[in-house]
Amino acid sequence: xxxxxxxxxxxxxxxxxxxxxxxxxxxxxxxxLRLGGIKFGRAEGYRLTxxxxxxxxxxxxxxxxxxxxxxxxxxxxxxxxxxxxxxLEIRPGVKVGRDxxxxxxxxxxxxxKYLELIxxxxxxxxxxxxxxxxxxxxxxxxxKLITILSDVSNDVKNVxxxxxxxxxxxxxxxxxRNIVKNIEEISFRVNRIVAKNDAQLEHVLKNLDEFTxxxxxxxxxxxxxxxxxxxxxxxxxxxxxSNLNQMIDENRGNLKEGVENLxxxxxxxxxxxxxxxxxxxxxxxxxxxxxxxxxxxxxKIDKGEGTIGKLINDxxxxxxxxxxxxxxxxxxxxxxxxxxxxxxxxEYLFDARDTxxxxxxxxxxxxxxxxxxxxxxxxxxxxxxxxxETVVGSTTTTSVETKTSEALKFSAQIxxxxxxxxxxxxxxxxxxxxxxxxxxxxxxxxxxLEAFDFSQKGNPHLxxxxxVYLSKFFYLxxxxxxxxxxxxxxxxxxxxxxx
Numbered sequence: 200x201x202x203x204x205x206x207x208x209x210x211x212x213x214x215x216x217x218x219x220x221x222x223x224x225x226x227x228x229x230x231x232l233r234l235g236g237i238k239f240g241r242a243e244g245y246r247l248t249x250x251x252x253x254x255x256x257x258x259x260x261x262x263x264x265x266x267x268x269x270x271x272x273x274x275x276x277x278x279x280x281x282x283x284x285x286x287l288e289i290r291p292g293v294k295v296g297r298d299x300x301x302x303x304x305x306x307x308x309x310x311x312k313y314l315e316l317i318x319x320x321x322x323x324x325x326x327x328x329x330x331x332x333x334x335x336x337x338x339x340x341x342x343k344l345i346t347i348l349s350d351v352s353n354d355v356k357n358v359x360x361x362x363x364x365x366x367x368x369x370x371x372x373x374x375x376r377n378i379v380k381n382i383e384e385i386s387f388r389v390n391r392i393v394a395k396n397d398a399q400l401e402h403v404l405k406n407l408d409e410f411t412x413x414x415x416x417x418x419x420x421x422x423x424x425x426x427x428x429x430x431x432x433x434x435x436x437x438x439x440x441s442n443l444n445q446m447i448d449e450n451r452g453n454l455k456e457g458v459e460n461l462x463x464x465x466x467x468x469x470x471x472x473x474x475x476x477x478x479x480x481x482x483x484x485x486x487x488x489x490x491x492x493x494x495x496x497x498x499k500i501d502k503g504e505g506t507i508g509k510l511i512n513d514x515x516x517x518x519x520x521x522x523x524x525x526x527x528x529x530x531x532x533x534x535x536x537x538x539x540x541x542x543x544x545x546e547y548l549f550d551a552r553d554t555x556x557x558x559x560x561x562x563x564x565x566x567x568x569x570x571x572x573x574x575x576x577x578x579x580x581x582x583x584x585x586x587x588e589t590v591v592g593s594t595t596t597t598s599v600e601t602k603t604s605e606a607l608k609f610s611a612q613i614x615x616x617x618x619x620x621x622x623x624x625x626x627x628x629x630x631x632x633x634x635x636x637x638x639x640x641x642x643x644x645x646x647x648l649e650a651f652d653f654s655q656k657g658n659p660h661l662x663x664x665x666x667v668y669l670s671k672f673f674y675l676x677x678x679x680x681x682x683x684x685x686x687x688x689x690x691x692x693x694x695x696x697x698x
Contacts, residue, residue, distance in 0.1 A: 216689065220679040223691060224665045227677040228644065231667030244271065247287045249301045249314075249332040254283035257303060258566070260641060262313040263287050265295075273314060287314070287332075296323035300334040311538075352521065399474055406467030413460060538563045542698030548680065550690030553578035555680075561698070566616075573610035575628050579688055627651035628660070643668050647678075658685050673697050 210218075254276055263271035270293040275286040289295060298319030305312050316332075326332065393400075540561040545554050556576040563569035612625035612634070621636040632651020638644070645666040652660035664678030677693045 213683070216679065216682050219691065220663060220682065223677055223679070224646075227665060227675070227693070228667065231644075231669070231675050244288050244290050245328040246274070247289060247295060247326055247330060247332055249285050249287065249335060250279065251283045251285065251301075251303060251335055252337065254285065254303065256305070256312045257283075257285075257314070258311070261311070263289065263316065264313060265293070265316045265318065270316070285314070294325040295332070296320065296325055298323045298334065299326075299332055300336050301332045302336045348527075349521075396474060396477075399470075403467065403470060403474060406470070410463075410467060417460075540698045542696060544676065544694055544696030546676065546680070546692040546694035548578070548690040548692045550688075551579055555579075555692070557696075559698075568616070569614050571610065571612045571614060571623070575608040575610065577608055577628070623649075630654065630660075632660075658683065660684070 257273065257276065259273060259276055261273040262269050263273060271287055271289040273285055274288045275284075277284045277286075295316060296319050300317040300319065302315045302317060303312060304315050317336075319334075540559075540563065542557075542559045542561070544557040544559070546557075547554050555578060558574045560572045561569050562572075608628040610625070610627050610629075612623045612627065614621050614623040619638045621638070623634040623636070624632070626632070627634065627649060628651060630652040632649060632653075634647060634649035637646045639646070645668070647662075647664045647666065649662045649664075650659050660681050661683050662678065662680045663682065664676055666674050666676040668674040674696050675694070676696060677691075679689065679691050681688045681690070683689070
């Protein structure tokens with residue numbers, strides 16, 4: 200008897216593909232959540248609060264560290280009583296003392312901000328669930344430096360306004376010339392006096408040198424002799440007056456010599472003082488003229504005359520300084536919020552049995568906006584159709600064949616975030632396209648859908664994927680690439696990436 204064929208329920212290729220993608224995503228999400236330690240519901244640990252005057256640059260889920268070691272995360276940032284109210288989630292085994300100090304700091308010059316807890320006394324009692332860290336500290340930032348610079352510019356403005364009241368007019372300019380001329384004349388006179396009295400000053404210095412040498416060399420001897428004389432004098436008073444006369448006669452020559460030396464030294468000092476007085480008398484008129492010139496300039500500066508006065512009174516200069524300071528402030532504020540991310544992602548295609556590589560550069564000027572540049576190495580290359588006509592006798596046969604070629608592709612997209620959804624658009628793998636990303640579980644899970652390469656009617660390139668972030672730097676991804684392809688390029692894939 201012929202064997203009876205059994206009827207089996209058949210599914211369409213699209214249904215099989217969809218079922219396979221759904222099962223793969225569910226399995227990947229479950230494994231990634233288990234491997235990444237992600238738990239549903241409220242995380243373990245206890246929560247503390249802290250208030251700052253400003254939490255500029257600090258993002259939600261930022262790291263909380265003690266001595267450089269991560270001990271928790273910033274779970275919420277809200278506004279409370281015109282201050283930034285932070286809710287911290289601390290790991291169960293970490294104790295935060297009541298005298299800990301909370302500090303907002305930055306990794307490097309343009310790195311991300313995090314919260315550092317500086318320990319206090321080891322004997323301080325620990326904080327409990329819901330209690331507040333009362334001690335905070337703020338490091339000086341660029342905004343304060345700009346404020347100080349603005350104050351300095353105001354001081355400069357006040358000084359220039361004062362000078363504008365002092366200097367002015369052609370007379371003020373002439374007075375400045377007179378000051379320079381007087382200074383030149385004074386220097387000429389000083390040079391002339393020094394040249395004229397050079398020999399005399401040298402003689403004075405020589406006498407002083409001889410006098411100091413004499414005091415250095417003969418001073419101890421004279422002191423010893425005086426002591427001996429005093430001792431002998433005492434002995435002579437006890438003995439007889441004849442011995443006193445004899446002692447005086449013996450030391451009379453030494454005393455006479457000492458008196459002569461002192462007389463010579465006094466004469467040398469007198470000559471030096473006379474020379475100094477003479478020099479002072481010759482320089483005094485020039486100094487007096489200089490002070491008179493300065494007084495005249497001060498009077499004209501008070502009247503606001505002269506080129507310098509006009510320059511100082513120019514309000515446009517002060518406005519330009521204020522605009523420059525404001526521009527620097529805006530530039531630094533933009534620089535602090537500017538971030539760049541470099542990354543790589545490899546996707547193993549099960550159908551092609553090869554790896555598709557992505558090298559990416561993400562430029563993020565704002566938290567809700569970024570630009571994405573990618574270079575893609577696709578082992579399947581680009582698809583193209585070739586038409587071949589074959590003539591056999593009077594019959595012409597036309598055949599269309601789809602071929603692929605090895606080539607690098609590139610992407611250039613602009614993205615905008617709206618709450619948990621990111622919309623992307625631009626060039627995707629060297630063709631026009633768009634994409635949408637949906638984030639879940641505090642941005643730890645991302646579901647994506649991309650559509651591009653609309654050159655083939657009814658057969659665009661569609662790609663569905665899911666990504667699990669194990670940390671800020673590493674992630675796992677899986678999905679189905681080109682799952683509506685009619686030329687056999689559809690393939691499931693799994694991959695890993697870092698940024």
